[in-house]
Amino acid sequence: MKTKNFNILIIGSGPAGLFAAIWLEKVGMDKIAIIDRNAYPAGGLLNDGKLNFDYRVGMDVDELRITRADAEKIMREIKQVFSGFPRCRQVTFLDQHKEVLALAEMASEHGAQFIAPEQWHWGTDNGKALVDYLRSYLKNTDFLLRTEVTSMQKLNNNNFRLDCKHNNKSVHYNAPVVLASPGRSGAYWFRDVARKMNIQNNFGPIDVGIRLELNRKFYDIVTDIVYDPKFIFKTGRHDDRVRTFCTNPGGRVRMEDYGDFKLINGDALLGKKTKNTNFALLNTIALTKPYSDTTEFAQSIAKQFFLLGGGKPIVQRIGDFRERRRSSQATFNSTTRHFEVCKATCNATPGDITLAMPARIMDNLWESLKSMDKIIPGILHPSTLMYAPEIKFFDTHFPTDRFLETNIKGVFVAGDGTGKSRGIVGAAISGIIAAKGMLERTGNSFKNFGE
Numbered sequence: 521m522k523t524k525n526f527n528i529l530i531i532g533s534g535p536a537g538l539f540a541a542i543w544l545e546k547v548g549m550d551k552i553a554i555i556d557r558n559a560y561p562a563g564g565l566l567n568d569g570k571l572n573f574d575y576r577v578g579m580d581v582d583e584l585r586i587t588r589a590d591a592e593k594i595m596r597e598i599k600q601v602f603s604g605f606p607r608c609r610q611v612t613f614l615d616q617h618k619e620v621l622a623l624a625e626m627a628s629e630h631g632a633q634f635i636a637p638e639q640w641h642w643g644t645d646n647g648k649a650l651v652d653y654l655r656s657y658l659k660n661t662d663f664l665l666r667t668e669v670t671s672m673q674k675l676n677n678n679n680f681r682l683d684c685k686h687n688n689k690s691v692h693y694n695a696p697v698v699l700a701s702p703g704r705s706g707a708y709w710f711r712d713v714a715r716k717m718n719i720q721n722n723f724g725p726i727d728v729g730i731r732l733e734l735n736r737k738f739y740d741i742v743t744d745i746v747y748d749p750k751f752i753f754k755t756g757r758h759d760d761r762v763r764t765f766c767t768n769p770g771g772r773v774r775m776e777d778y779g780d781f782k783l784i785n786g787d788a789l790l791g792k793k794t795k796n797t798n799f800a801l802l803n804t805i806a807l808t809k810p811y812s813d814t815t816e817f818a819q820s821i822a823k824q825f826f827l828l829g830g831g832k833p834i835v836q837r838i839g840d841f842r843e844r845r846r847s848s849q850a851t852f853n854s855t856t857r858h859f860e861v862c863k864a865t866c867n868a869t870p871g872d873i874t875l876a877m878p879a880r881i882m883d884n885l886w887e888s889l890k891s892m893d894k895i896i897p898g899i900l901h902p903s904t905l906m907y908a909p910e911i912k913f914f915d916t917h918f919p920t921d922r923f924l925e926t927n928i929k930g931v932f933v934a935g936d937g938t939g940k941s942r943g944i945v946g947a948a949i950s951g952i953i954a955a956k957g958m959l960e961r962t963g964n965s966f967k968n969f970g971e
């Protein structure tokens with residue numbers, strides 16, 4: 521069996537892995553390889569493509585151990601890359617101060633915080649072209665595709681060996697430095713690997729909630745100003761945090777298949793719009809003793825929905841929810857109930873989401889929705905749909921140093937799967953921070969980091 525040697529091996533070709541490689545090539549590093557089990561190296565870049573350029577969104581600067589100024593510096597670098605792709609357009613401009621301030625004021629009157637980041641968007645229909653464009657930055661990086669990393673071990677010479685499967689054959693790659701950026705889909709696989717290698721990790725908080733879909737006329741008044749508005753609520757009843765996430769004006773609700781269960785998500789195309797807008801409403805849950813496994817907890821919620829929904833997520837009309845009845849196929853588009861105002865874009869099972877959602881989460885979501893309806897009257901029209909479950913599995917946390925190196929020297933982590941980001945821009949930032957550390961670890965130095 522032949523083993524190939526590299527200076528740096530990157531697991532995962534999402535924004536974290538790609539931006540790490542782009543930065544490394546820029547400073548002259550060679551013998552880099554990106555490994556991905558998919559045939560097309562993109563990770564989550566094929567989805568929707570909203571970019572939030574704001575240090576408060578999709579990242580935690582304390583976790584990344586950078587200042588707000590550092591984050592803004594690196595974001596400028598990332599923006600420069602995306603600005604070379606003409607179909608990636610700015611959709612929220614911060615010079616509309618008056619409207620944004622009015623919204624923030626209204627939100628605060630109802631106990632909510634409102635954030636309007638600078639936002640760009642390319643749309644799912646432009647995802648492949650965008651990834652081809654990003655790849656054009658990488659002239660010397662090897663792409664080892666359709667290659668699944670199955671395990672990793674430290675060798676006596678301080679190199680790491682990645683054991684992989686490619687076309688059902690075993691292949692091996694060695695390097696003194698490895699970046700694990702496996703995204704949410706590879707998070708639990710990498711957690712197992714990490715535990716075997718004594719790489720420290722623990723459970724972080726998890727986001728559980730619903731996705732709303734409504735006739736866009738009710739929300740355009742806000743999304744025409746801020747494409748993906750961020751409302752953050754602290755609930756009165758349980759003192760918990762709820763936030764809006766991933767708004768898609770004119771978008772579609774999507775289903776993600778996880779095998780044992782299905783989750784809800786959403787996106788939008790640039791070229792073709794629907795009559796609806798969708799957004800997620802998420803409640804952040806942290807667990808302590810005696811049971812801190814947020815992953816298993818959230819999976820058990822997802823499985824409950826899968827069971828009750830007959831193998832699909834559940835959808836319920838606000839009109840039915842208010843009347844304390846389940847939604848059903850027979851009345852799902854009833855005109856007498858005004859349900860025809862919003863035509864569902866996703867084929868979930870009409871039912872009762874309160875049967876599978878823990879009461880505390882449901883209380884928090886409903887309280888936040890009622891506040892939102894005061895800020896934007898009409899969003900709780902009887903036709904509005906609530907889909908569940910929407911869960912964000914970014915709950916494995918790796919303690920790291922300021923360059924995202926773990927307790928095992930030479931192993932770096934970045935992106936959503938390792939708790940370092942919650943979105944494309946955050947993932948790219950974490951990849952660039954890790955790239956700097958990896959360069960140093962290989963005995964090279966750098967200048968002007970973040971310029």
Ligand SMILES: Cc1cc2nc3c(=O)[nH]c(=O)nc-3n(C[C@H](O)[C@H](O)[C@H](O)COP(=O)(O)OP(=O)(O)OC[C@H]3O[C@@H](n4cnc5c(N)ncnc54)[C@H](O)[C@@H]3O)c2cc1C
Pocket residue numbers: 531532533534535536537555556557558561562563564565567568569570571572578667668669670701702703704705706707709766774776785786787934935936937941942943944945947
């Ligand atoms: C429907 C949908 C819409 C979204 N919309 C947006 C949006 O508009 N804006 C936004 O900021 N974020 C959005 N996101 C989230 C965004 O996609 C992620 O935040 C981002 O992709 C995370 O980047 P990453 O590099 O950490 O991981 P990923 O992009 O998930 O990439 C990880 C890669 O690692 C590979 N991998 C995993 N395990 C292995 C293994 N063992 N061997 C080999 N390869 C492996 C995977 O195949 C994958 O390609 C959306 C997500 C979804 C699902």
